[in-house]
Amino acid sequence: MGKTLTEKIIAAHLVVGEMIKGEEIGIRIDQTLTQDSTGTMAYLQFEAMEVPRVKTKKSLAYIDHNMLQEGPENMDDHRYIQSVAKKHGVYYSKPGNGICHQVQIERFGVPGDTLLGSDSHTPTGGGIGMLAIGAGGLDVAVAMAGDPYYITMPKVVKVELTGKLRTGVSSKDVILEVLRQCTVKGGVNKVFEYTGDGVKTLTVPERATITNMGAELGATTSVFPSDEMTRVFLEAQGRGGDYIELSADADAIYDEVVTVDMDALEPLTACPHSPDKVVKISEIEGLAVNQVAIGSCTNSSWLDLMKVAAIVKGKTVAENVSLVIAPGSKQVLTMLAENGALADLLNAGARVLECGCGPCIGMGQAPSTDAVSLRTFNRNFFGRSGTPSADVYLLSPEAAAISALEGVLTNPLGKIDLPKIAMPEHFLLNDTMVMAPAPEGVEVEVIKGPNIKPFPATQPLKNTVAGKALIVVEDNITTDHIMPSNAKLLPYRSNIPYLSNYCLAPCDAEFPQRALDNGGGFIVGGSNYGQGSSREHAALAPVYLGIKGVAVKSFARIHKNNLINNGILPLVFASEADYDTIELNDELVIENALEAVKSGKANLINKTKGLTYVMMLEVSERQKEMLLAGGLINLIKLKK
Ligand code: F3S
Incomplete structure (x- = not known):
């Protein structure tokens, strides 16, 4: 009997249990990632386990969530993470290097590997053919210590993509359509595996948008095959050696099937306050907009921002709109700066923030009272923007950009004339903001400022x-x-x-x-x-x-x-x-x-x-x- 891609990757990493749907299994973890919001606790827990070095193939500690420094607390935390990472064999990505999921895809993701991250959007890595799962910091600490990660053997949902996206329709609309069909509760204990002819038309960053927001389904993860598109992306990142071909068997059996006809897909938006409250933009077009925010780990790739720059080039952001853009990584921002697209964004009146989560995690750019904010992000839960009375709509970079110019929610279909933006043959490679750990045996002092408090102790269960x-x-x-x-x-x-x-x-x-x-x-x-x-x-x-x-x-x-x-x-x-x-x-x-x-x-x-x-x-x-x-x-x- 043929295997799904999910089953193949799990089989290659299975260390505990049998691959019976619904049963618990333990899998070996190749890579881990943490971000600063969950990382401090994960490393405190790792230290408590008294394991001298991480046992994964590669572990990374990113600083991307909390970049504002209004007091010493953040920098104290960053210093702790940097020193503890250096000591225990973890690579450290400095603040400003980018959002963990974007950088992981660019520089470290390997098809067929397992990745466990203390961030719920870790499934982004599925865009490059990884089995990438979000977990708590303690689970990640345990994986760093070399122990298996336990999941329920998932059901596998086949998401069949047919056709090709039209100009103005984006991979964001694909995942919004899946959310519309399956809802935020529809993915529990399931992996969403993308197949069909349409897959071949999507680049790795487009795939990563889909796998990223698959987290909103409540799914274990989402995964794309590793194919020619993956090879081209890895080559352009100078990592052609990491490529392997991976796909499901032709006769693989799936538990459920979801179909998205990309030819017929229209631009969509998720209305307040849930990512599955999806409607066609054409149904609510004309809504007055106060803020447009472009970025987050969902839509901040070079490709996304090149599209935005092309749409706003030579035009001006509407008077009533504040357009903010947070590029996903230093690589993205530097490339935009070098090819002139950054100037196009600035000339149009965009505010460009540093490479990080920024407004997605409510770090600045809270909308005004009762505002309408259009965001390319993955979540629009009540109050997450920092302004409880604001209405946040989730949509594609194309729809966000054209709406910023028009000042009202605008359907990009037929209204934008995007030139074909080809993936660069070579991305700009400069990893100077990634610090390698100290060699084994070298003494490193772990620096703990006053804001680092031990995690709360728990007691064995009592009978009453x-x-x-x-x-x-x-x-x-x-x-x-x-x-x-x-x-x-x-x-x-x-x-x-x-x-x-x-x-x-x-x-x-x-x-x-x-x-x-x-x-x-x-x-x-x-x-x-x-x-x-x-x-x-x-x-x-x-x-x-x-x-x-x-x-x-x-x-x-x-x-x-x-x-x-x-x-x-x-x-x-x-x-x-x-x-x-x-x-x-x-x-x-x-x-x-x-x-x-x-x-x-x-x-x-x-x-x-x-x-x-x-x-x-x-x-x-x-x-x-x-x-x-x-x-x-x-x-x-x-x-x-
Ligand atoms: Fe950061 Fe928002 Fe993604 S907080 S990791 S950009 S979901």
Whole structure:
């Protein structure tokens, strides 16, 4: 029987378990990446494991999220990451070198490799034929230590691309169409594998836009074959030696099929406040626009920005619009500077930011009150822009550029006349902002400023787990709700005691203090709880606040794993209707928690209401061990 590409890469890396759909498997990780927002904690955890050098083929530490320096905290964090990376065998990408996923594709991605990154958009690497997965920082620390990464053997969805994109229609529209069809919940425990004749027409950066935003499906990852387009890209990056051909067998069997006819595709946009609220731009054209932001790990490649420069060349950004552009990498920005496209952008009235996440993570450029902001980014969750009253629409660079000129949301189809922009034969190669680690055996001092606080300690599970329902939240709570990540808070990502003051504050500002006053308790939530990012702080802050269990209708994958890694019980209502009966401050208890974890089923007693809820603990044997030990670090220490 033929194999999918996903199955081939997994088979080549399988170290624990069998490739049976739905069963847990452990895979060897070739490459890891961290960014600064999750990296400090990942390296603190790696240090706690007392492993002298990373055991991966290549590990990278990027600084791209928090580039503002309003106090010493950020630079102290960067200095810590730089020194700890140098000591333990990790390459360090300086601030200004670019967004982790863009740089990884350009300089380090290798077809057929596995990549684990402490950032939810790590699947971007699937654009170059990697099996690239986003995870919590602790998972990445464990992978750096040489241990396997555990996933549920995924279902594989065939995404059949037919036809060819018309001018004005972009690969962003392909992934928006997939999101429209499958929704933000449609990808759980699935890999989206792209096939069909249309694949051959897409360059690696276009593919990377699709795999990047595949994260919004909640998918394990997305992957493209490694083919002639991949070879051309790698050659142009001076890395032709990394190329191998990779594709699914012709008779591979898929679990589901999604089809996108690129000939018929129209420019799309995701409306506020969810990436799957997708409509045709033509349906809402004419909406007045205040801000256009181009960049992020989704659409900041050389190809993207060359298209934008060609559209705005010789024209002027509309009076009412602020156009901001954050190039994805130093390579992109330098090439734009050298070929004159940067001047075209500046002459048109664009503001060019440094190479980093910038407005995507709310680091500056918050829109004005009640503004309409068009963004080429991957997420438009409520409040993420820094302005809760703003309406953020996600769209392609082409649509963003033409709308910036017109001052209103504009359908680019038929309105832009783009010259054919060929991939350069040679990208500009200059890796001076990537620091190699110290050779093995060389002493390196790890520098820890006052903002670096140890991660909160956890305890082995007790047999009685009791506490109040300290907060009751609705469906689709994101990690941005659980642990907001804005310009004010990012400098404290290595300081959990400080950050925990803001845990779930967008839902209920009193929650953190209530949790501390009660000595901890339970969080109660709806479906898809913890969707969004791999932000481990969304589990670490609850640990600090004494949260013992999170009882929900359903979990988002990465957040659930992060809770388990940190010893918090992930409880799922067997009957969703039970959720409706719990109120704030209800007294809850699990009386036989050790046995409940072992059996995968708990009775959660609501003493206030006199009710008993059956809760499922959908965890693997290995995760059960973690929960009993009070988290992964405790378990690793126990097994030493
Ligand atoms: Fe950065 Fe936004 Fe991507 S925060 S890693 S550009 S999703």
